[in-house]
Amino acid sequence: MAEIYIRNTGERISGEEEVRAFLANQEVLYEHWDATKLPENLRERFILSDEEKAEVLATYDVEIRDLAARRGYQIWDIITLSDSTPNLEELLTKFEDVHTHTEDEIRAITAGKGIFIIKGKDDAGYFNVELEAGDVISVPEHTPHFFTLMDNRQIVAVRLFIEKDGWIATSYNDPTFQQA
Secondary structure (H helix, E strand, O other): OOEEEEOOOOOEEOOHHHHHHHHHHOOOEEEEOOHHHOOHHHOOOOOOOHHHHHHHHHHOHHHHHHHHHHHOOOEEEEEEEOOOOOOHHHHHHHHOOOEEOOOOEEEEEEEEEEEEEEEOOOOOOEEEEEEEOOEEEEEOOOOOEEEEEOOOOOEEEEEEEOOOOOOOOEEOOOOOOOOO
């Protein structure tokens, strides 16, 4: 279940309803899918063949299509990251740059853990959304954020897009942002 860490106060928010309420106030969509639907042999696999990626997508087809219909997503894929990913450090450096997009950035975590760092509205400041299998989050367009791995450095996630070319990141220079 997702947990939130508010960077400027040190406050932690946990529990599905509390997390959902906080994120809704920030205009961030949060849902939770049944992580136990994923076949057991794929729950701790972070290097997937094309066939295994297709199996993950097929397992969550109903949820993906429902979300796509509600939010206008046209295409989706699977991203896998682990220490076995070529150029992982280079990718993480690129990911860990605060940026915005002209469409939502969405992740449905099917295995592992990841974290979105999001600039909140008003005086909320930056907050971390720590995600695990079953968590689904959509960061709204034009919202400063970035996504990275947690200490386990392993994740499998469904990404959904409106445009076929995916998100185009625009760097967001914010002198108030401080790395954790």
